[in-house]
Amino acid sequence: MTTVARYWRETPRRYNLGGCRCPTCRTVFFPPRSVCPACVTHRRSFGKMEPFQLSGDGEVFSYSIVHDAAEGFEMQVPYVLALVKTPEGPTLTGQVVDVAPDQIRIGLRVHATFRKLREEGRAGVIHYGYKFAPVSEPLAGTGTAESASPAQAPGERGRVRA
Amino acid sequence: MDAGIVSYGAYVPRYRITPTEIGKVWGVDGAGMGIGLNVHRKSVPGPDEDTITISTEALRVALVRGAIDPQTIGALYVGSESHPYAVKPTATVVAQAVGATPYLTAADFEFACKAGTAAIQTCLGLVGAHMIQYGVAIGSDTSQGAPGDALEYSASAGGAAFVIGREHIIARVNHTVSYTTDTPDFWRREGQRYPSHGGRFTGEPAFFRHVTECAAHMFETAGTSPKEYQHVVFHQPNGKFPQRVGKQLGFTDAQMKYGLVTPYIGNTYSGAALIGLANVLDVAKPGERILVVGYGSGAGSDAFDLVTTDEIATYDRRFGVPVQEYLDHGVEIPYAVYAKFRGKIHMGGS
Amino acid sequence: MREVAILGVGMTRFGELWDSSFREIGIQAGLSALVDSKLSSQDLNALYLGNMASGTLLEQEHIAPLLMDYAGLAGHHLPAIRIEAGGASGAVALHQGYLAVASGKYDFVVVGGAEKMTDVPDVAANRILGGTADQEWESVFGATLPGLWALMARRHMHDFGTTREQLASVPVQAHEMASKNPNAHYRNKITLEQVLHAGPVAEPLGVFDCAPLSDGAAAVVLGPAERARKFTDIPVRIAASEMATDTLALQHRSSITRLDATVVAAKRAFAHAGKSPKDVQVAEIHDAYSISALLALEDLGFETKGHAGAAFADGTYGIGGRTTVNPSGGLKAQGQPFGAVGVAQVVELVRQLRGLSEARQVAGATLALSHDVGGTGATSVVHLLERMN
Numbered sequence: 001m002t003t004v005a006r007y008w009r010e011t012p013r014r015y016n017l018g019g020c021r022c023p024t025c026r027t028v029f030f031p032p033r034s035v036c037p038a039c040v041t042h043r044r045s046f047g048k049m050e051p052f053q054l055s056g057d058g059e060v061f062s063y064s065i066v067h068d069a070a071e072g073f074e075m076q077v078p079y080v081l082a083l084v085k086t087p088e089g090p091t092l093t094g095q096v097v098d099v100a101p102d103q104i105r106i107g108l109r110v111h112a113t114f115r116k117l118r119e120e121g122r123a124g125v126i127h128y129g130y131k132f133a134p135v136s137e138p139l140a141g142t143g144t145a146e147s148a149s150p151a152q153a154p155g156e157r158g159r160v161r162a
Numbered sequence: 163m164d165a166g167i168v169s170y171g172a173y174v175p176r177y178r179i180t181p182t183e184i185g186k187v188w189g190v191d192g193a194g195m196g197i198g199l200n201v202h203r204k205s206v207p208g209p210d211e212d213t214i215t216i217s218t219e220a221l222r223v224a225l226v227r228g229a230i231d232p233q234t235i236g237a238l239y240v241g242s243e244s245h246p247y248a249v250k251p252t253a254t255v256v257a258q259a260v261g262a263t264p265y266l267t268a269a270d271f272e273f274a275c276k277a278g279t280a281a282i283q284t285c286l287g288l289v290g291a292h293m294i295q296y297g298v299a300i301g302s303d304t305s306q307g308a309p310g311d312a313l314e315y316s317a318s319a320g321g322a323a324f325v326i327g328r329e330h331i332i333a334r335v336n337h338t339v340s341y342t343t344d345t346p347d348f349w350r351r352e353g354q355r356y357p358s359h360g361g362r363f364t365g366e367p368a369f370f371r372h373v374t375e376c377a378a379h380m381f382e383t384a385g386t387s388p389k390e391y392q393h394v395v396f397h398q399p400n401g402k403f404p405q406r407v408g409k410q411l412g413f414t415d416a417q418m419k420y421g422l423v424t425p426y427i428g429n430t431y432s433g434a435a436l437i438g439l440a441n442v443l444d445v446a447k448p449g450e451r452i453l454v455v456g457y458g459s460g461a462g463s464d465a466f467d468l469v470t471t472d473e474i475a476t477y478d479r480r481f482g483v484p485v486q487e488y489l490d491h492g493v494e495i496p497y498a499v500y501a502k503f504r505g506k507i508h509m510g511g512s
Numbered sequence: 513m514r515e516v517a518i519l520g521v522g523m524t525r526f527g528e529l530w531d532s533s534f535r536e537i538g539i540q541a542g543l544s545a546l547v548d549s550k551l552s553s554q555d556l557n558a559l560y561l562g563n564m565a566s567g568t569l570l571e572q573e574h575i576a577p578l579l580m581d582y583a584g585l586a587g588h589h590l591p592a593i594r595i596e597a598g599g600a601s602g603a604v605a606l607h608q609g610y611l612a613v614a615s616g617k618y619d620f621v622v623v624g625g626a627e628k629m630t631d632v633p634d635v636a637a638n639r640i641l642g643g644t645a646d647q648e649w650e651s652v653f654g655a656t657l658p659g660l661w662a663l664m665a666r667r668h669m670h671d672f673g674t675t676r677e678q679l680a681s682v683p684v685q686a687h688e689m690a691s692k693n694p695n696a697h698y699r700n701k702i703t704l705e706q707v708l709h710a711g712p713v714a715e716p717l718g719v720f721d722c723a724p725l726s727d728g729a730a731a732v733v734l735g736p737a738e739r740a741r742k743f744t745d746i747p748v749r750i751a752a753s754e755m756a757t758d759t760l761a762l763q764h765r766s767s768i769t770r771l772d773a774t775v776v777a778a779k780r781a782f783a784h785a786g787k788s789p790k791d792v793q794v795a796e797i798h799d800a801y802s803i804s805a806l807l808a809l810e811d812l813g814f815e816t817k818g819h820a821g822a823a824f825a826d827g828t829y830g831i832g833g834r835t836t837v838n839p840s841g842g843l844k845a846q847g848q849p850f851g852a853v854g855v856a857q858v859v860e861l862v863r864q865l866r867g868l869s870e871a872r873q874v875a876g877a878t879l880a881l882s883h884d885v886g887g888t889g890a891t892s893v894v895h896l897l898e899r900m901n
Binding site for chain 1 (some may be wrong): 635636638639642648649650651652653654655656658659660662663664665666667670711712713714715716717761762763764768
């Protein structure tokens with residue numbers, strides 16, 4: 001059992017993908033770091049890293065369909081675990097939801113979505129954070145219902161910013 | 163009134179279950195039940211979705227569509243009867259998740275199915291009084307009917323978020339009125355998992371009386387009659403009640419067409435009338451008049467008289483999913499998966 | 513720095529040791545290594561103990577003095593140091609013991625590795641294992657250790673055309689080898705078909721692609737090479753002991769089909785010893801997952817990137833192959849008591865170099881390599897061992 005503080009202090013990152021950027025070499029990091037590993041002058045970057053907001057866009061760099069769940073994730077089995085490469089630079093670990101196992105693929109365009117990560121039992125706090133969902137993909141089938149109909153799910157999480 | 167809807171977004175989880183599938187489990191003619199209720203499918207949230215995530219998704223769409231800086235939000239209210247916590251606000255999580263914290267006021271509303279419309283009224287007051295620049299009102303639920311209960315055929319999940327402001331209004335609110343009495347037609351006591359209801363008592367003395375009286379009060383206040391509205395949206399606990407009350411009041415099927423979404427996604431409770439309104443705004447052109455009459459058990463109705471402005475012609479709806487997509491599509495699941503997702507299976511342990 | 517030799521080795525059986533406690537298996541391995549070395553306990557200067565997670569697995573910290581105590585040596589008041597580096601804890605303990613003797617600070621040290629995995633339920637063991645990856649930015653999102661290795665496997669298949677069958681050939685060989693190892697957790701042979709049709713753990717990896725959770729302990733005795741013959745008939749010299757680290761989280765690596773920590777540790781080790789991969793006759797490499805073994809062969813320099821799958825499936829690394837890999841059965845079949853693994857690998861290789869491995873003996877082995885990895889590759893350790901003539 002951990003205290004809520006350990007999760008709470010990361011909520012700006014887990015809810016909103018707040019990363020950071022090195023003021024010298026402009027490399028973006030997620031989660032934020034206090035010193036830039038990419039920059040030869042990294043000792044000078046200590047304490048000077050700037051906040052940087054990720055857009056939530058990305059594409060699947062690699063994925064696995066997890067059947068043997070981590071504790072607290074049993075109700076979501078099977079779930080898609082992925083590395084998602086963002087256009088800003090960082091690669092993120094997260095689940096891809098609203099996608100059928102036979103439709104997940106390397107290169108799939110995804111966007112960050114907001115979901116429950118896990119609960120501290122029935123009486124404890126609920127942890128929320130980012131997962132990813134496909135962009136512009138017809139979402140037939142389901143990851144959890146073997147007998148699901150081929151009906152399409154809401155497609156086009158069209159992502160065009162004004 | 164110097165306030166109105168500046169932006170909006172809706173979100174409905176992707177899973178669906180049919181009355182036929184539910185009826186199979188309980189030895190009931192589910193198909194017949196579906197026809198009786200005029201509910202063909204209802205939405206089901208995934209195991210990682212709740213009122214907080216649905217509210218957040220809907221609001222994120224609204225903020226992007228309206229190009230609204232979350233830091234300019236002065237108030238955020240979430241209306242729901244399925245707040246994930248009994249004590250601890252939904253609104254604070256949503257506010258943090260959209261980047262609206264810390265300089266805003268936030269609270270959770272509960273008034274059965276009309277908590278979302280109550281939140282809109284509150285925002286109209288704050289915005290109209292120039293106390294805040296933008297107010298956010300969300301109606302969102304992951305409601306449950308007891309297994310085998312009639313409610314199980316309709317209780318579903320979804321929500322919509324509305325940003326209320328004074329500038330770049332896409333739908334101006336001309337009037338809002340309410341009609342409130344103490345009528346115990348539907349309730350859930352503290353600690354109870356599923357709601358109870360008064361059966362047929364939920365009809366005439368509850369839904370129909372409050373909706374018709376509230377609508378009549380609006381016609382009087384606004385000096386209008388049904389024919390002046392291009393669209394009408396009622397609370398829709400099933401597909402039947404809103405159609406019947408619409409007929410009683412003198413509205414045509416054409417006026418009710420876009421506001422009626424429950425037949426395709428079920429009753430999203432606090433989200434129901436608001437998703438109907440979102441569907442209307444998805445298709446509305448400038449200068450169209452809209453009547454919304456919500457209803458919440460317990461009981462009360464809130465009515466809004468709105469008119470779309472020229473701004474809606476250039477309003478950018480490209481981000482997010484049009485409500486029609488949610489009505490047309492979804493992934494059907496069997497009852498067993500539904501039971502697992504909704505926590506209806508006793509898992510043992512602590 | 514002086515040359516360091518291995519004077520004695522010992523280990524317990526690996527597997528589900530329901531009757532044995534952590535302290536029992538720990539002292540059994542340590543004392544059998546001491547006996548094997550003909551060293552008196554009076555000569556000992558220190559203990560280095562590799563252990564991944566006694567605190568969460570057993571609710572017991574401070575285990576190095578505990579094992580000294582139950583070995584009957586508390587009265588000597590020796591330095592006893594626990595070392596943690598995930599699944600590479602044992603190998604890092606060996607590195608530390610090596611440095612201590614090489615530096616001249618200590619003459620004779622015991623390096624042990626011990627882990628008791630079965631005193632917690634599997635679900636708890638898996639959660640604890642998740643702690644060798646990044647809890648805050650991997651595990652919290654549902655990433656499991658097999659899931660993370662599966663991400664590497666999927667990308668390796670995508671980039672290099674590695675096939676599911678090639679991956680499956682790794683556990684098949686492991687079980688074949690372990691069938692001749694009386695200490696092994698699994699001594700049954702398995703077929704390619706069985707691996708391919710086993711239940712999925714984290715696709716593309718299935719049950720047989722993943723090493724088990726085992727109990728077990730292993731120990732070696734180290735001393736100065738110039739005095740080695742006094743304590744053993746066939747001393748084995750540590751020709752190189754190198755470790756390297758990388759980012760804890762997989763997501764921060766520049767490549768997920770290459771473990772840079774392994775590449776660097778191997779380069780340093782071969783350079784230090786003046787050897788190359790083709791000089792190695794027998795190797796014990798990290799095969800916690802089938803993909804781990806293929807990555808290791810490439811990153812250690814036995815294969816060019818992308819070619820390990822085809823080479824392994826062709827039998828290149830079996831008995832009689834160019835280099836025999838994991839004659840013990842590896843982590844997959846000999847077993848995976850995490851902190852003990854890196855030391856057990858060396859126990860097997862010392863026995864191979866002494867020519868005492870009976871049915872699984874690699875003929876004429878003189879140079880051996882051990883390779884162990886912690887987590888998803890944040891720590892990698894490479895040792896080169898040479899028979900002293």
